[in-house]
Amino acid sequence: MNLSEIFAPIVDDMHAVDAVIRARLNSEVVLIRTIGDYIVGAGGKRMRPAMVLLVANALGYQGDRHHLLAAVVEFIHTATLLHDDVVDESDLRRGRGTANAVFGNAASVLVGDYLYSRSFEMMVETDSMATMAVLSSATTIIAEGEVLQLLNVHDPDVSLDRYLQVVRYKTAKLFEAAAQVGAIISGASPELEQAAATYGRHIGTAFQLVDDVLDYSGDAQALGKNVGDDLREGKPTLPLIRVLEIGTPAQQALIRSAIETGSADFEAVARAIQDTEALTYTRDAARVEAALALQALEAFSDSTHQQTLVKFCSFAVDRDR
Numbered sequence: 001m002n003l004s005e006i007f008a009p010i011v012d013d014m015h016a017v018d019a020v021i022r023a024r025l026n027s028e029v030v031l032i033r034t035i036g037d038y039i040v041g042a043g044g045k046r047m048r049p050a051m052v053l054l055v056a057n058a059l060g061y062q063g064d065r066h067h068l069l070a071a072v073v074e075f076i077h078t079a080t081l082l083h084d085d086v087v088d089e090s091d092l093r094r095g096r097g098t099a100n101a102v103f104g105n106a107a108s109v110l111v112g113d114y115l116y117s118r119s120f121e122m123m124v125e126t127d128s129m130a131t132m133a134v135l136s137s138a139t140t141i142i143a144e145g146e147v148l149q150l151l152n153v154h155d156p157d158v159s160l161d162r163y164l165q166v167v168r169y170k171t172a173k174l175f176e177a178a179a180q181v182g183a184i185i186s187g188a189s190p191e192l193e194q195a196a197a198t199y200g201r202h203i204g205t206a207f208q209l210v211d212d213v214l215d216y217s218g219d220a221q222a223l224g225k226n227v228g229d230d231l232r233e234g235k236p237t238l239p240l241i242r243v244l245e246i247g248t249p250a251q252q253a254l255i256r257s258a259i260e261t262g263s264a265d266f267e268a269v270a271r272a273i274q275d276t277e278a279l280t281y282t283r284d285a286a287r288v289e290a291a292l293a294l295q296a297l298e299a300f301s302d303s304t305h306q307q308t309l310v311k312f313c314s315f316a317v318d319r320d321r
Contacts, residue, residue: 003045006311009304013053013067014046020071024118035099035111039078047207047312048178049074054312055182055196058305065126065185072135073178075119080142080174082112087150090229131181138177145169154234156244156256163241167208168201175204195299199309202296206289206316212237213279213286214321216270231269234262238285240269242278251276286317 007014018040025036049070056066082099084090086108091101100108116139123132149166152158179200183193215230216239230237236244236259243255251272258264273279290313297313300306 001311001315003047003315006308006315007046007050009308010050010053010057013057013070014050016064016067017046017049017053017070017074020067021074024071024075024122027114031103031107032111032114035103035107038102039082039099046074048077048174051175051178051200051203052182054305054309055179055199056186058300058303058309059183059186059188059192059196061182061186063185065128066182068122069126069131069135069181069185070178072119072122073174073181075115075122076135076139076142077174079112079115079119080146080170082108082115083146087146089233126185128185130184134177134180134184138173141169141173145171145173149235152236154260154262156236156259158236158241160238160241163236163238164205167205171208171211172201172204175207176201179203192299195296199293199296202289202293203313203316206286206293206313209238209282209286209289210317210319212239213282215239216273217279228266231258231264231266232262234259238282239273239278242281243272243276247272247276283317290314290317 021040025033025040027033027036052066052070052073085098086100086105090098098108099111120136123135126132145166145168148162149170152162152166176197177200180193180197183196188196212230215228215237231240240255240259244252247255254264254268254272258269293313293316294310297306297309300309
């Protein structure tokens with residue numbers, strides 16, 4: 001099942017979110033509109049805003065504030081992508097040139113700042129201190145994750161715990177916040193709110209683990225980004241950490257050099273990863289996270305939207321793009 005099939009129950013909500021996104025990108029500053037349209041036109045999975053919608057609907061929310069909050073979450077995510085691509089010097093995302101490759105680093109950073117600012121302006125409109133607290137805290141933690149990842153680059157001695165801390169801060173936190181605010185606006189009990197946050201955190205972790213798998217096994221055209229980017233950027237992700245843990249001395253030396261220099265033979269690294277079954281190990285770790293997300297969903301009543309959240313667990317770990 002593909003993502004559009006999974007999200008069928010919220011297709012009208014997703015269209016409403018897209019309308020909010022386009023309306024709130026309608027700045028008088030032409031360059032902001034141009035880059036905003038370019039980013040929106042690139043598409044994307046919209047998984048984080050979908051998390052807001054699905055949780056809110058699963059918990060019986062009636063109203064339209066979930067559309068605004070879903071757009072806020074997408075703006076925060078897009079801002080992080082704009083900044084990420086500048087830091088990583090990336091030139092391809094979602095099958096197209098990155099905004100920094102097309103418009104330059106300065107424009108990308110400043111429009112990312114604009115999106116952060118706009119997202120906070122939109123948060124205020126929800127008139128909910130609880131949602132503002134969750135989302136503002138999430139942006140801080142995401143920024144900390146970015147800095148932690150920067151410290152890990154080109155360091156072959158990064159531990160599993162340090163790696164997972166980056167994943168939970170940089171990626172999983174926004175999934176967690178998206179699910180949590182969906183519960184908050186629904187007036188959910190503290191127990192349900194915590195269950196939603198736990199679900200989002202584990203799904204976000206699973207999603208990033210599979211992203212790390214796909215960086216060594218995916219097809220560049222299907223993924224919409226350059227396969228092997230993590231290696232070239234010297235990022236010690238879980239497949240590489242696994243080879244360093246159980247590989248032969250020669251394999252370990254190869255991976256250490258690859259992380260330190262970012263310029264090793266990609267095919268040789270891929271063989272070492274394959275020989276140690278590091279991708280299977282990483283995807284299995286993602287399945288553990290998805291199982292924990294499913295466990296959190298046991299607190300939800302059965303419904304179409306709850307079942308969609310269940311399906312999302314399988315998609316997160318079995319996807320190939």
